[in-house]
Amino acid sequence: MTLSVIYFHDDKIDSNSTGIRCCADSLITGECGKLTPHAMKILKLNLSYDLGYSLINHQPLINHSIGFTFAGNLNVAMVTYALISHLCEHFQPIPGYENTIPSIKSISNLAAMTLQSYTQNFAELLEEKSFVELVLFGYCWQEKNFKAFHITPIVTDHLTMKVEEIRISEIPYFAIGTGKSLLDKKYEEVGKFSPKLVRDIINDPSSNDAGVGGYFQRGWSNKAGIQLYCDLMNITPKGLEFPFCGFNLAPLNLGTHIITLPAHTFE
Numbered sequence: 001m002t003l004s005v006i007y008f009h010d011d012k013i014d015s016n017s018t019g020i021r022c023c024a025d026s027l028i029t030g031e032c033g034k035l036t037p038h039a040m041k042i043l044k045l046n047l048s049y050d051l052g053y054s055l056i057n058h059q060p061l062i063n064h065s066i067g068f069t070f071a072g073n074l075n076v077a078m079v080t081y082a083l084i085s086h087l088c089e090h091f092q093p094i095p096g097y098e099n100t101i102p103s104i105k106s107i108s109n110l111a112a113m114t115l116q117s118y119t120q121n122f123a124e125l126l127e128e129k130s131f132v133e134l135v136l137f138g139y140c141w142q143e144k145n146f147k148a149f150h151i152t153p154i155v156t157d158h159l160t161m162k163v164e165e166i167r168i169s170e171i172p173y174f175a176i177g178t179g180k181s182l183l184d185k186k187y188e189e190v191g192k193f194s195p196k197l198v199r200d201i202i203n204d205p206s207s208n209d210a211g212v213g214g215y216f217q218r219g220w221s222n223k224a225g226i227q228l229y230c231d232l233m234n235i236t237p238k239g240l241e242f243p244f245c246g247f248n249l250a251p252l253n254l255g256t257h258i259i260t261l262p263a264h265t266f267e
Contacts, residue, residue, distance in 0.1 A: 001211030002071035003179025019222035026214035037214035050090040065225035066138030071177030103142040108149035112161035138221040179212035232263035
């Protein structure tokens with residue numbers, strides 16, 4: 001199941017728009033069929049100093065974010081994300097690295113170590129059905145460049161995790177999940193990548209056979225971090241529509257507060 005794709009967007013006019021972008025479907029399937037068409041598959045990893053460290057050492061509370069996307073076992077992916085998401089908000093620099101955060105490569109190695117442990121746990125019952133691919137991407141403070149890493153399980157005489165850098169600025173796109181072959185075929189037909197190809201695959205009912213469907217979602221990274229966007233729709237008789245993973249949040253009223261999400265027009 002899943003189609004998640006990253007690609008490099010080089011904006012010659014507005015450098016603030018340059019970065020790695022991601023788009024994905026939102027369908028989760030199981031052995032019994034469709035489970036939900038509303039799953040988030042592009043997630044934000046917030047990277048920051050531990051609050052206690054910042055207060056004691058009079059250091060600014062650094063705040064950055066990178067992207068996390070996955071294909072494979074939902075439970076394994078989510079427990080992996082939950083743990084590393086918590087760990088990534090409690091950095092303390094060693095001497096000589098003040099006012100920095102770890103490289104995306106280092107965070108990817110942390111994610112691989114965590115993923116391997118959870119995969120081994122789940123594999124005792126599920127075997128290869130526990131497998132997950134991860135992609136971490138965004139702007140790396142240490143290397144002063146945009147970076148992306150692919151983490152995937154490898155089985156020889158034992159389970160290991162392969163962490164490989166994706167040279168995303170040198171290729172049209174990088175895709176993971178069961179929908180990869182669908183995208184590769186469309187790309188060969190068209191000869192040029194566009195996120196519209198991903199949107200078209202998601203909207204095609206026949207893609208459900210490959211475990212791809214639901215709704216189009218996207219996350220755009222730049223030097224400031226990553227932002228998840230919902231689609232900016234036209235005004236309807238009921239007001240503005242801002243669909244996010246199939247939910248209309250326009251805006252969401254909690255009684256004392258409202259939730260508003262960044263929106264962007266169709267690509």
